[in-house]
Amino acid sequence: MTSKKSTVIISAILTIVGIIMFTILQFNLYKYVNLIVNGVVDFYLKYSHELQIWASNNSELLSQWDGYGKTISSGLFTSAFVTFLIARGDYLYERRKSLENMYLESEELQRAFMKIKYIFPDEPEKLVRDLLGEIDGNECSEKTNQYFREQFKNIEDPKEAKEMYDAYCLPISHKAEIKFKEYLWEHTEDNLKKIFTDSKDKEEYLDKECKKKIEKYAQELDDVMKSYIAFKDIRTKEITAAYGNLDFVFANKSIRQHIFKNLYEKQTKQVNKIKKRIYYFESHFEGNGVNKAMLFDWVWELQSSLVSEDKNAYYRQYQYDVDSEIVQVLVYAYGKVNPEEIPKKEHYLITTKPDWFKRMMQEQGEK
Secondary structure, three states: OOOHHHHHHHHHHHHHHHHHHHHHHHHHHHHHHHHHHHHHHHHHHHHHHHHHHHHHHHHHHHHHHHHHHHHHHHHHHHHOOOOOOOHHHHHHHHHHHHHHHHHHHHHHHHHHHOOOOOOOOOOOHHHHHHHHHHHHHHHHHHHHHHHHHHOOOOOHHHHHHHHHHHHHOOOOOOOOOOOHHHHHHHHOOHHHHHHOOHHHHHHHHHHHHHHHHHHHHHHHHHHHHHHHHHHHOOOHHHHHHHHOOOOOOHHHHHHHHHHHHHHHHHHHHHHHHHHHHHHHHHHOOOOOOHHHHHHHHHHHHHHHOOOOEOOOOEEHHHHHHHHHHHHHHHHHHHHOOOHHOOOOOOHHHHEEOHHHHHHHHHHHHOO
């Protein structure tokens, strides 16, 4: 595209130079140069008379050079103008093609982001994060303690064996589980609370609900990490090449900066941000012992850069922003865009929040 741009610029300059030269010679505008120079340059006044005498004595030579100049300048103008018309068409085609390529490569990356899965706990994310981390930590501690039990069971003195085990065993914690259950009970509906009046029944209910939540969130966390691992095969060199091919005659700097900041940089940074965490997600599935609390933190960090929310729902904010900029690329290419192509945020809904329907009905009732 750069070569087409250069051809357009050079042919346009030559066209302008040719028409100026031809106009000056054709209409004898050079005669007025004396008047201009006489008015602004003092030294020319001294020699103007001598030059006029020389011009009158060499009128035939000047006439020949005048005809020669007209022929050259008119030829220059004609050829440059034809070249300009041809190059302009090629440039406009390449310009549209390069913008379309940028559009298509951005769309290709968007398809990968569409496959990302998310985790939206009903409880505060910190409670879920701490609970998953605690369970993971307890499992590791239990394996270590089991190893110590196997090692110390051969000690003949039971008291000594117990003392050594107590000194080396790792603690098992239930603080996060207790806080999680307290939150569950606090947000349990009143009609259910009336059923579980006995403390034992209440504890069994909370154990059952807590177990269901743990299994659900652990599975969702795995699914989310797998969707990020798929980015291992995603490459950004195509969109880099597409951006590098953008080169415009007019407003080149402003258009390129806008596309760079709001589209190219936004997409490549997000892909790289995900790729930095893939190693740790893969290590988890390979059984290398990455604690789920840390995994949850990384997933939540990535999710926060992709998702927005209001009081009723979660949205794919990143994809909405990028799609809006992709439409702007079409505007650069064609000058306008079909209004149906303009993204609407409600189309990027991921899921609604708990009790959104109840809140909506209440708001409708108040109106």
